[in-house]
Amino acid sequence: MSYSDGDAISKINKSLGLYKAEWLNEAIFDLFNEPVYFDELKTHRPCLLIGGRGTGKTTVLRGLSYEGQYASFSAHKKNVEEWPFYGMYHRVNTNRVTAFRGPEIDESSWTRYFSHYINLTFCKQILDFVKWFNLIAKLDIELNKSSIKKICLSLGINEVDTLEELSEELEYAVIDFEISVNSIIDNPPKNLSILAAPIDILTESLCSLSIFKGKQFYFLIDEFENFEDYQQIILNTIIKHSNNYYTFKIGVRELGWRQRGTLNSNESLISPADYALISISERLQKNNFELFAKKVIIDRLKKEFTEVKNECIDPTNLLTSITEREEAEILIGSEDYNKTIESLSTIVSKKDLDKIRSIERGMLGFLKYLSPDDDTYALKEYALKYLKEPSSLRNEMNNHFYAYLFTLKKGKTGVRKFYCGWDVYLLLANGNIRYLIELVHAAFINHIENDGVLFEPISPKTQTDAATQIGKKNLSELEGLSVDGAKLTKLVLSLGRIFQVMASDGKGHSPEVNQFHIKTDSIPSEANEAVKNILKQAVMHLALERTPGSKLIQSEERQEYDYRLHPIFSPFFNYSHRKKRKFPIDEIQFINLIDNPAPTIKAVLKKRNISDDESLPDQLNLFGSFYAG
């Protein structure tokens, strides 16, 4: 079946365009694919799911919710009475939790108020679940009066007789509490409940009913980072002390869990004793991520293109890749090639020159790249060596050929480097499913808009343009992600330019430098704190990726972590997306990359004997004024 361009674009947008779980609403459950770690979350223990924006935390937590489980189970498993757990999804809403702060009252009072809020909110969620359960299972679950009385007493609300009345009374209590919070000085909340006590009683009472015997309630808390610090401590306390009838599954960004302590100053939350830590990026290492990502893409496309066969929409087939050698052939200009041949003609025999002419253009360019100072005699030696035994240059090829590709279009307009193929897209996304869907989506749309036929292979150029576009999109989104977004944007622009110039000027330097580590002063300073804060923000919002440092280079250097720009930005700047070599940067310079970018970029490059006078790649011209200083 063929589709008009308009139809195809609209279907692609529908299947791949909605890449934020938040945008999908009910469709989220239809499109849900279980990642490898999904079963690890279905345990009786608290779990902490750590992952950056777009790694699928929301999707997974909503998938665990009772609504999600119900939607994803096939009809015969819809027997809700048999489920081992019931999850309740709760996103931490900044506009709610920031209501519980202010200088008028002290933190211990806020702690009591917020604990009460948590009790009200979580009890209400359980009661909402019971309502839903009754509806689905066509039951009328009820607790005995004594249990309900205990719950009412512990919540400090009017006594009622039934769960339905309890739910209603709870709503009134929340409204009352809201009024108190808004006039906390004149009208401080009364009858505050003790942290977790009502939740304990309610869950225990429910689990004593035969229908819920042996079952567990999950509180699925998303965006844990949105809690204020003191609020995280309150939550930690319940996580540590929750009874057997309920547990917590927490979704949080890397570094978003700022407080490990509990309200008991001698206790803190420790993994694995108190909770299981699941880091999405660790669990979705290359193979796992590839399988998961492929399934997500195919399943989503299948929803809209039902009659198309799986192999026709397999992204590994559609996203064609090219070899490094092929890429060099495309990127090398005939002018450069002709010049090389001309200079060789002055020092080699005609016979040898004819032989040299048989070497691929891109390969000859590489041999020239290897020759120190572009020395023609050295080039001649390399060429003859290569002609005699191509494999003799295997090491050079392995170490330098990829880096060489970045130098071919130095200072020129148009595509400077290709980013194409499923494998490259996987590396650019770096375990982030949202980024991968964005990339594939943009590639499809660009392909159709460039008169490509739907589900026919997408050209390397189109894929490269799509990757550049997504890099730019994510760069421009940074400034709105956090209050410090502008700093992160500037940091990415500065680092991106440094890596780009290093890449295009790679000859004679270590190849593929795309990581850095921070040299710290031994004495704690203001810069020290500022750097820490920026690095933390940058990692949390996916501007940077950090990995535990490899080796100690010098004693004064802090080797805790190495950093690199998230590879999603590499096509926008044109440097290698592969995690390779690193260079040191000192704290002051790091801060100045944000505060005083132009001279700092120059200085960082100068230290490595590289000049930054190379013109900006086309796509960076947009930020011309930033780079001009």
Add this chain to the structure above:
Amino acid sequence: MMRVFLINLISLGLFMLDNKAHPILTSTYESTQDFIPEDNSIYIFGRSGEERSKHINSVYTNTPNVEFREIFAEDLYGFTSENEHKFYLRSERSILDFIGLVEINQCVYIDITGLTHSVWARLIQVSLNQKYKVRVVYVEPDQYSRSTAPVEGQIYDLSEKIQGIAPLTGFAKISDDSEKDFQFIPLLGFEGTRLSFITEQVQPNTENIIPIIGTPGFKPWYVFESYLGNRKFLLETEAWQHVRYAPANCPFSCFYLLEEIAKNNNARRIKIGLIGTKPHALGAVLFSLASESRIELIHDHPIRKASRTDGIARLMVYHISALFDGLHPVYTVNNDADRIKISRLRK
């Protein structure tokens, strides 16, 4: 010279609420010098450092019979008075203490020009709860400083511009937030990055977004600045298809429009992003006080800069109490009170 300003924008009728049947309870003064507060009134104000908030100097000199209450050192939770006495927004008593004794029919002017949202919104809420005769004064700037709508490639520094998302003090909503079916109505300004930041937190369903743009704006071309500044958001969410308009300086038009949107969409919950003009924010605040739906106001608390605007244009006085007092509407388009039904006493 004083006249009742009636805005009629039938030509934009498709997107804009037809205000013929709604009272625009506004007195407009072409020059701030023309405005003289009622005798024996109370006049609450602050000075932001912007040129336009200096209009108060002329009010001061022209009106000896007015009790002035100046607000200093505002923050999210309170402010200080002239003698550095601290007043707390989360205490109605504290605010009433600041306003002082108000006699029956004594008019309380709240000049929002130089005050932050959290302070003026709470002052209005408390005054209306007391059934005071409240009038809100607002002075339009002559112009916003250039490049308020950041173009692509410019980096917009939120940390210099906002304090972060937190409820307007006194307007916090804490009821359960698990449902997704809310309507998100951002009142757009020029600064798209602020909108992105708010959207990132609110996470609305893209189908349920109805942006409101202020037009006519203080200058005719401001509508384009709004589109330019918010272009990315409008395209990405496709919300450009649902944009509605209300005059930038008219809280009542914004109020009625919100009312209409709430009614037409049958939305049980509405979240309103306060990014645009103060009169629009005022419309939203009044709507949240009057409405029976669950209204949540989302604000990022901008940090005010003295150089943000320049000059002084018109001065408006909004007779907001009339919205809450069906017996004595101050100004109406016609006097058919039954048809207009402007009584919106807080339940």
